[in-house]
Amino acid sequence: MSNLIATVLLAVSALAALYLYTNNKSQNAFQKPLLKLPLISDLHSSPIEKPLINWSAWSKQHGPITVPKLFGIVPIVVLNSYEAVTELFSRRSQWYSNRPTSVSMEMITGAAPGCSRFTLMHDYDDHLKLHHRILSPSLGAPAAAKFQPLMELEAKQLLFDLATTLRKSTDGSTITTKTIYPLLERTQSSVILALHYGLRIPKFEEPLLHEVIAIQAKVTHLAANPQLPDLVPFLRYLPAFISPWQKYADKLYASQVDLYMRLFRHGKGAPGWNATKQAITTASKHAPVDSPVSDLDLAFTLATSIQGGMETSPRQLLWLFVAAMESPVVLTRAHEVLDQFVGRERLPRFSDRNNLVYVDAVAHELFRWRPISPGSIPRRADRTDEFDGVKIAKGVTIMANAWAIGRDEVVFDASLGDAQDFVPERWLRNGKLRGDLPLPVFGQGRRICQGKRVATDGTFMNIAHLLWAFDVEALEGEEVDPWEMRVVGFMTEPKPFKFRLKPRGKWVLDVVSKEWDSTEKGLEEVMGISHDVEK
Numbered sequence: 001m002s003n004l005i006a007t008v009l010l011a012v013s014a015l016a017a018l019y020l021y022t023n024n025k026s027q028n029a030f031q032k033p034l035l036k037l038p039l040i041s042d043l044h045s046s047p048i049e050k051p052l053i054n055w056s057a058w059s060k061q062h063g064p065i066t067v068p069k070l071f072g073i074v075p076i077v078v079l080n081s082y083e084a085v086t087e088l089f090s091r092r093s094q095w096y097s098n099r100p101t102s103v104s105m106e107m108i109t110g111a112a113p114g115c116s117r118f119t120l121m122h123d124y125d126d127h128l129k130l131h132h133r134i135l136s137p138s139l140g141a142p143a144a145a146k147f148q149p150l151m152e153l154e155a156k157q158l159l160f161d162l163a164t165t166l167r168k169s170t171d172g173s174t175i176t177t178k179t180i181y182p183l184l185e186r187t188q189s190s191v192i193l194a195l196h197y198g199l200r201i202p203k204f205e206e207p208l209l210h211e212v213i214a215i216q217a218k219v220t221h222l223a224a225n226p227q228l229p230d231l232v233p234f235l236r237y238l239p240a241f242i243s244p245w246q247k248y249a250d251k252l253y254a255s256q257v258d259l260y261m262r263l264f265r266h267g268k269g270a271p272g273w274n275a276t277k278q279a280i281t282t283a284s285k286h287a288p289v290d291s292p293v294s295d296l297d298l299a300f301t302l303a304t305s306i307q308g309g310m311e312t313s314p315r316q317l318l319w320l321f322v323a324a325m326e327s328p329v330v331l332t333r334a335h336e337v338l339d340q341f342v343g344r345e346r347l348p349r350f351s352d353r354n355n356l357v358y359v360d361a362v363a364h365e366l367f368r369w370r371p372i373s374p375g376s377i378p379r380r381a382d383r384t385d386e387f388d389g390v391k392i393a394k395g396v397t398i399m400a401n402a403w404a405i406g407r408d409e410v411v412f413d414a415s416l417g418d419a420q421d422f423v424p425e426r427w428l429r430n431g432k433l434r435g436d437l438p439l440p441v442f443g444q445g446r447r448i449c450q451g452k453r454v455a456t457d458g459t460f461m462n463i464a465h466l467l468w469a470f471d472v473e474a475l476e477g478e479e480v481d482p483w484e485m486r487v488v489g490f491m492t493e494p495k496p497f498k499f500r501l502k503p504r505g506k507w508v509l510d511v512v513s514k515e516w517d518s519t520e521k522g523l524e525e526v527m528g529i530s531h532d533v534e535k
Contacts, residue, residue: 050483051492052374052403056420059404065390077381077390077398082411082438085400087387089379089445097124097446098380100397103229103236104222107249108256109300113233117300120308120377121223124446131301132450134282134293138195138275139305139450144457146273146527147195148350151458153519153526154194155465156347157202158187160516162469163509166501173502174475177318177494180501184314184462185213191458192309196302197263198270198523215259216307218252220489260299267302272524276302308451312372315493317462319370320362321501322482322494323422324472330424334359334467335504344507347515348464350457356464360433361424363460368412369422370482371441373490374403379447402440411437469508473500 046054062068064081079085088096099121101113109117115127119135122128137143161183166172182204189209190201201209229235229245240247267276279302283293324331341355342348353360378399385392392398406412407419417423427434439456442449449455474480475498484495503509520526 049485049495050481051485051487053483055374055401055403056407059401059407063388065388067390067392067396075393075396076378077392077396078401079398080401080404080408082405082408082440084387085405085440085444088385088398089400089443089447092385093445095382095385096379096398098382099123100378100380101230101233102223102226103233104227104245104249107229107236107246108219108222108252110253110257117297118219118307119301119304119450130283130286130293131297133286134279134298134301135275135305135450137282138278139454141453143275143278144453147191147454148457148461149526150194150523151191151461152347152349153521154187154190155461156512156516156519157190158183158462159347159465159469159512161186162501163503163512166503171500173473173500174498175501176498177321177496180321181314181318184317185310187462188313188458189213189310191454192306193263194274194523194527195454196275196305197267198272198274198276198527199263199266200521200523211259212306212310215252215255216311219256219307220311222252224489256300256303257296260303261296264295264299264302270523273528274523275305305451308449309454311489312491313455313458313462315488315491316366316370316372316459317466318494320366320463320466321472321499322480323362323366323369325474325480325499326482327422330362330422331467331472333424334362338464338468342464342468344505345511347511348461348468350461352464353460356460357428357431357433358424359464359467360460361427362467363456363463364427364433364437364439365422365424366459366463367439367441367456368406368426368437370492371402371406372492373441374401374492375490376400376402376440376443377447377490400440400444405438405440469503469512471500471502471504473502475499 046052059080062078062080064084065077065079067075067077069075079088098114102116102121103113105116105118105121106113111117114123114125116122119128119131122131162180165179165183166175169175186201186204186209189212193199193201193209193212199208227245235243235245238246240250264276267274268280270276276298279298283298287293337356337358338348342352348356348359376399378397381392381394381396381398384394409419412419412426416426427437438444439452442452442455478498480497480499481495485492486495
């Protein structure tokens, strides 16, 4: 028996040593940058600098559902049509709502198998249903009256920050996406942290913001980069002194607990309404009497929105500038609409939204044209099944191809323009925004993103402000290729580029300065008082 134990320990040690040696030559094994999108890039063989250029052709070639093999070995079911994803993820959702096992994501949250403390990765069971119910009053339509004024505030600061930055440019308009990204990240981070914890981020240099970003980057990278325990699950049970994976997971878990509990305590004690207070009240109302929700579980549940919201929206907005240069007519039309219904003496508001249907269509088309997570978050088939003549094995990983679904010509009328083009008119019918078209980047069925309303509202407001204020122009000699992208975890962003972001006139700078100086910045006034918590 002792010989067997010694052999196992020796084998594990050899695996660990080999793994660390092959991954540590240049960087930390757990933080190497990705060159390709996880899973999908091994299927359609797109070049690294243009990681999605072949995917549309691959999707058409293989039809609505296909079962390719990753690395020629591991089968994975890919859904390429809206009908396929609707049938499986909505009509048959009871068998397609769990996630594939992710040992690493469980290890870094101190959780048992299938029970990651991040709701995004937790199996769809009674625990997850309860935590979805806990978040719902803060992220859905009932909370819109609280978070929309916050979004207006942060969009105003975004314009003020951009105007300040552009004044430092030699010509008052030339800027790079590397310069813009931190301003977009501050904007979205402040929305998310204020909404959840009553904590505004007035400047990008805030130390807490960078602490959140650093933790978030590690978690996202690990989610997109399976480690050896994900392939050999029994390794999760090894003690940290012989397991580099457990040692790293324990350290990251401790860092998360420290950060998320500090944020939780801040939200609990902050003046005014926020999602932490709402979650505490909702949990006490709906949790079983004999099994109350712990503060730590609530803290991780709230932090799931940090993971889902802070990283995605800034990268999504970078694609707006690419779209504006690809389709100048869209910018012209948006300016006409904004001038007609908002004018040039104030900034856009949510109360203008019914008149800014074209701007809303621009936001929806941006989600379709460049879905920030083009492969979506995988799911697991919990029974042997069949669709369209294709066998689906129990336990297989299944993913919705958000890129292909957004180009499904059965759903998106090809007569309105090529699926690869940016055409907001796809979303309009009789002067109103179409509600019958899918936004596949947010998922579907029981696992649809709970933050969809927050994301779509925030994107609309930021786009309305940016298009109201600026012209977007390419620089001579600076080619911007819409197919060139960088991979960050499961996400894509445009390859960095330089362009002109020109204020549409002096009136823009005057209005931005005036509105920012006069706007209310206190969160209790912006989002509501503590008594506004829904009972």
